[in-house]
Amino acid sequence: MLGVYIHIPFCNKICNYCDFCKILYDSDYVSKYLDKLEEEIKSRYKGELVKTIYIGGGTPSSLNNDELDRLLSIISIFNLDSEYEYTIECNIESIDINKINIFKSYGINRISFGVESFDKDICKILGRNHDEDMVFDNIYLTKKYFDNINIDLIYGVNDNIEIVKSDIAKFLELNIPHISCYSLILEEHTKLFIDKHDYIDQDKDREMYEYIKDTLRKNGYKHYEISNYARDGYESIHNKSYWLNGSYYGFGLGAVSYINNNRISNTKNMSKYLDGNYKDSCQYEDIQTRKENDLILGLRLIDGIDIDNYNNKYNDNLLDKDIINKLLNDGYIEVINNRLRCKDKYLYLENYFLEDIIGSEL
Ligand code: SF4
Numbered sequence: 001m002l003g004v005y006i007h008i009p010f011c012n013k014i015c016n017y018c019d020f021c022k023i024l025y026d027s028d029y030v031s032k033y034l035d036k037l038e039e040e041i042k043s044r045y046k047g048e049l050v051k052t053i054y055i056g057g058g059t060p061s062s063l064n065n066d067e068l069d070r071l072l073s074i075i076s077i078f079n080l081d082s083e084y085e086y087t088i089e090c091n092i093e094s095i096d097i098n099k100i101n102i103f104k105s106y107g108i109n110r111i112s113f114g115v116e117s118f119d120k121d122i123c124k125i126l127g128r129n130h131d132e133d134m135v136f137d138n139i140y141l142t143k144k145y146f147d148n149i150n151i152d153l154i155y156g157v158n159d160n161i162e163i164v165k166s167d168i169a170k171f172l173e174l175n176i177p178h179i180s181c182y183s184l185i186l187e188e189h190t191k192l193f194i195d196k197h198d199y200i201d202q203d204k205d206r207e208m209y210e211y212i213k214d215t216l217r218k219n220g221y222k223h224y225e226i227s228n229y230a231r232d233g234y235e236s237i238h239n240k241s242y243w244l245n246g247s248y249y250g251f252g253l254g255a256v257s258y259i260n261n262n263r264i265s266n267t268k269n270m271s272k273y274l275d276g277n278y279k280d281s282c283q284y285e286d287i288q289t290r291k292e293n294d295l296i297l298g299l300r301l302i303d304g305i306d307i308d309n310y311n312n313k314y315n316d317n318l319l320d321k322d323i324i325n326k327l328l329n330d331g332y333i334e335v336i337n338n339r340l341r342c343k344d345k346y347l348y349l350e351n352y353f354l355e356d357i358i359g360s361e362l
Helices: 027-044 065-075 097-105 121-127 132-141 161-174 204-219 238-242 269-274 289-297 307-314 322-329 345-358
Strands: 002-008 048-058 079-091 108-118 147-154 179-184 222-225 226-232 247-251 256-259 264-265 279-284 333-336 338-340
Touching: 002 065, 002 238, 027 065, 027 269, 048 065, 048 322, 065 097, 065 132, 079 226, 079 238, 097 132, 108 121, 108 132, 132 147, 147 161, 147 204, 161 204, 179 204, 204 222, 204 345, 222 238, 238 289, 247 264, 289 307, 289 345, 322 333, 322 345, 338 345
Parallel strands: 002 048, 002 247, 048 079, 079 108, 108 147, 147 179
Antiparallel strands: 179 226, 222 226, 247 256, 256 264, 264 279, 333 338
16 A cells, blocks of 8 residues: 655744744745656656555645646646545635635545644644634535545643643534644744743643543544544544555655655755755665564554564564563553554553664564
């Protein structure tokens, strides 16, 4: 199964927490960028069957109608599987009926909205432009044309858990099938970091995580990855392939590909990209790195890792490994139905103990 990621780095406004590869929208740059994106795709893509396409950013929906039409016609070069998933990321304030019609006409079947919060004070801290009414109006509009819709939420911006409860209640009211919930990360060079915005207390952050987990599960959402929840049949196939350490192309500024065990990173420098110097680095991943990635990514999935698959893939015995036995004996992970997975009560702490896998003998 092969995935394709396309990066559109343009945004109408830069958010205060954003560490992604992005620049302010500029129509001249968009035009030149699309020329080069097309060149890059044509020079690297060999016609393989593609299961998923994901257009991320940046804000792909910041492009105007003509630019979106051009982008999607460039992307129509991919040989899509009949059972495909095709996602585009959108901001709430840059979606309208014309764009929805363009998405439909090119076969897009999943919309992912960066909402982050419904609360006006949290939106102000994060530097997001929408308000609650806009979220409801534009998601209800989108729901008339698409059933597969995700929203991203950020929690832990301040220590008021009532805001998190209210955000989750509003998500449930929207009645859409997928949500990704992430705790705020203060990345260097972001406005929040420079302004010395503080992390909330870890116990509070954990209380929020557990509240979100329990509430969404009680309301029929399957918790399938540490931060992701979906109704039956709506798990993100594209993102799941990352956690299964699958192969994918990444095209565009700063995009990463993983093809034939090579991790290829594109340049994050727009001038270089527009000069046609797409690639920044290429790292061949040896078997140790592949095993580490299979474990660290696979244990993010709530159902964990299929032990037979892993053993067949590497002609190995996972349960013989010292690090796995240590994590089992420490009680962090367990084997259920021949799958290795993190115990529910340790999901919140998973990132800490998974670090021990790196460099261990596998
Ligand atoms: S819209 Fe997304 S990519 Fe653009 S600045 Fe905000 S968080 Fe970053």
